[in-house]
């Protein structure tokens with residue numbers, strides 16, 4: 001009897017344990033598997049590109065907000081099938097393919113597209129109206145794509161574009177009007193392109209009152225049109241390092257909240273008429289000639305140090321203003337302009353943060369329901 005009772009006790013124990021285990025498993029199933037399955041369903045709806053044997057596929061994620069077509073050996077922008085609602089795509093990744101031409105119609109339907117990444121392709125030429133179907137674009141990245149020629153109307157219709165990245169191409173000319181009508185443009189990066197003196201004119205950046213960052217480093221410019229920045233009243237980072245600039249006259253540079261003006265590793269001997277608003281100027285002291293025309297530039301580069309340590313016999317009559325005298329010492333300066341410049345990443349990660357936040361909320365609600 002005792003034994004029997006023990007067995008009964010044992011089996012009830014076992015029963016309890018099994019019940020608990022079952023509950024535990026159920027809990028796990030509810031809290032992890034269902035959302036996981038949902039995620040897999042959402043994330044792995046792939047589709048075959050109409051491009052016959054290429055069988056390339058793009059991967060939608062974050063409920064179709066991001067469409068990843070990067071590194072898929074695409075020769076053109078794929079024909080997105082009906083599985084994807086083009087209107088929900090905000091971020092389209094097409095990097096690292098072999099795309100050689102962008103047909104305007106291949107972007108039609110992406111009515112809410114805000115960021116388009118086309119870097120690492122073979123896009124040599126952009127013709128008028130290429131982006132007319134995606135007027136809500138805020139960021140366009142065509143870096144490192146063998147880009148050579150851009151028609152003046154290529155970016156027509158991109159009226160709310162904020163950032164454009166054209167670096168590491170072979171662009172040798174920026175036609176007048178290329179940025180016309182882009183009143184919200186804040187960042188232009190054309191770094192590392194064979195731009196020469198005739199490649200830009202005083203009209204290239206006309207009317208760009210929102211322009212905050214201009215990066216023309218690693219170009220072949222030896223001089224700048226005197227009116228190049230005349231309308232750019234919001235300039236903060238002006239980056240011309242590693243150019244062939246010899247002389248810069250900033251007399252017509254507008255009043256702007258300059259943070260950094262960077263001419264490092266450029267052979268500038270002469271930087272004249274530096275606006276009072278410029279407080280950080282980076283240039284090679286060894287190149288800058290000890291002339292009174294250069295006094296302010298030298299003082300800024302020296303950042304508060306005694307000018308006579310660099311230019312022993314320089315005696316200028318021009319009174320130095322407070323900006324120069326109180327300029328911060330070099331070790332207090334922000335070390336690299338690049339940190340202030342990496343706005344592309346910020347937008348990218350900002351979007352990602354938003355998306356992950358949404359996902360977390362979605363999952364939490366699924367957990368709640370599951371439990």
Ligand SMILES: *[C@@H]1O[C@H](CO)[C@@H](O)[C@H](O)[C@H]1NC(C)=O
Pocket residue numbers: 068069070071093
């Ligand atoms: C897009 O797809 C490529 C190729 O599969 C992958 O290497 C890359 O990490 C993906 N990018 C994002 C942002 O998911």
Ligand SMILES: *[C@@H]1O[C@H](CO)[C@@H](O)[C@H](O)[C@H]1NC(C)=O
Pocket residue numbers: 073097098
């Ligand atoms: C893409 O271009 C690269 C370099 O030009 C080449 O090596 C590769 O074979 C091309 N891929 C396809 C699928 O055409």
Ligand SMILES: *[C@@H]1O[C@H](CO)[C@@H](O)[C@H](O)[C@H]1NC(C)=O
Pocket residue numbers: 128151152153154156177
């Ligand atoms: C492209 O557009 C510009 C104006 O935006 C115009 O001057 C030019 O003639 C156009 N080129 C062609 C080939 O249509």
Ligand SMILES: *[C@@H]1O[C@H](CO)[C@@H](O)[C@H](O)[C@H]1NC(C)=O
Pocket residue numbers: 177180181203206207
């Ligand atoms: C600048 O804007 C004004 C007023 O909108 C316009 O008349 C002018 O043509 C624009 N200039 C350039 C070079 O885009």
Ligand SMILES: *[C@@H]1O[C@H](CO)[C@@H](O)[C@H](O)[C@H]1NC(C)=O
Pocket residue numbers: 247248249269270271272289293
């Ligand atoms: C420096 O620039 C000014 C104004 O552009 C010019 O008048 C002057 O000759 C230049 N000086 C040198 C040494 O290049």
Ligand SMILES: *[C@@H]1O[C@H](CO)[C@@H](O)[C@H](O)[C@H]1NC(C)=O
Pocket residue numbers: 306307308309
């Ligand atoms: C700068 O150095 C010179 C010579 O060494 C000296 O006469 C002058 O007072 C110094 N000026 C300041 C502001 O320290």
